[in-house]
Amino acid sequence: MANSILLIAEAHEGKLKKATLSALAAAREIAVRTSGNVVGLIAGHGIDGAAKELAAHGVRVLAADSAAFAHVLAETYGQLAAEAAKKTEATYVVAAATSIGKDVMPRVAARLGAGVASDVIGLSGEGATVHFRRAMWAGNAIATVEVTTPVKCVTVRATEFAAASAATGGSVEAFSFTPSAAKTKFVEFVPVKSARPELTEARAVVSGGRGTKGDFTLIEQLADELGAAVGASRAVVDAGWQPNDLQVGQTGKVVAPQLYIAIGISGAIQHLAGMKGSKTIVAINKDADAPIFQVADYGLVADLFKVVPELIAEIHKAKV
């Protein structure tokens, strides 16, 4: 199949990651512009369900189901994806800019002699000439970049592409490939357990900063009242008050929920880089000059320990 757009899909606990559907949306857009076809690649052990889920979006799916891929190692996944790219004569390789996408894609690019545009927030250019828009300097500038190599690798920021919808015409076929032995070994994974929605996928996010002094009780209560995910600033995570996984910002998670509530967060540029794309931003801070207020649709200058309990009660009332 000539001129394919290879989508590296991600499965998590047997299910397709939502971010993959955003990457699929970008891949489809490229396919339309370059008259190509999207081919999905999914790897892991016991990925039948996820492969079918992807196929239900009209994608021809190559499934590399093997114990060799039970854990994602950039080395082996890089070999696999490069092999699949060659077999399908891919001109683009696309993945979501998740921790896995970021880890694996450059290795694929190096094997294919391709340039890689990372954390892409939009496509531009004319017709079959696809350029990529990406943030630089903590989002202080948006660059338009060109990948000059015949094969182009792209990781996309999931929040910037609406998840692709279901479609017919998909299929699943086995893809067998044995990577050469990895120099890396998986040892263990310590998950952050939470019953709350995933930060990058939540409709609402309540984030706390250093102003909370490490007590996230109110942040969590408010989040639960809203069915929201919990986020944090770097200061909170560095102090060990909350897990790393909750950091929102330039170097943490990028979120774009319908509602983002920043509590006791000053609004450093690095934090803004991770939440400026939210639809509605609320800031609660006792310092009227905190930069967070410049991006907030609704700012409340107040002591969080006083007003957050009121806010929880009011929202509760507003719902019933």
Next chain:
Amino acid sequence: MKILVTVKRVEDYESKIKVKPDKSWIVTEGVNCRANPFDEIAVEEALRLRDAAMPSEVVIVSCGSAAAATEIRSALAMGADRGVLVKFDGAGPQSLDPDAAARLLQKVIEKEKPDLVLMGKQAVDDDSNVTGQLLAEYLGWGQATFASKRESLESEEEKAKKPGIAIEGGTAKVWREVDGGLERLEVALPAIVTVDLRLNVPRYASLPNIMKAKKKPIDELSPVALGVDTTAKVRVLSVEAPPARAGGQKVPDVATLVQKLKTEAKVI
């Protein structure tokens, strides 16, 4: 053990970054430069590992203009042993792209033969987060990206300046910050490790060390001498300012806030 650490000269993250009127790049006049903060974390980790496994050596490598010698010198003042500058004069849109940097570093590494290469996970200018991974593939080495540790930056372990990366029996054991939690990898040396924010708090250079650093050697190399074609695989065509948000509205109290969220923003 020989540890090589890469350091990139970048615009200071505290500077105000503005796009040039012709959209070709950002305004660099009057903007301070410094070492990429992630790279400083890499230097700190290298120093801790070195001091725990003497005799060892920490070599700092930077690819960039002559001015990047300043950032190498800063790393030497933190305690690193010597420096290598791969001199490249292109600036702005003609700067090295991550791929060219990775291929230059590959050649330096093939000469230096370190046991471990530590790098920042991303540079805060182009925010690409790809150079370490590209380099690992070019070298055919294992990689552990986004190195972190389980203890917080305010823990006893950190106060005691313990390394977060464990070097044992020819491998590096690394905790990584990944989506959904922390992952532990064991990677055979030589390897590439890229570091995240929670690995350590970098030290400040002491005055005596700043003086000592002045005498430490910095070798100069060039892309030509290394036989590397620096043609970019990713070219920046233009840059623009991000869309501004029309924020700034304040509400007097919680009741007003909730009412606006309900009727105006319609998000609750």
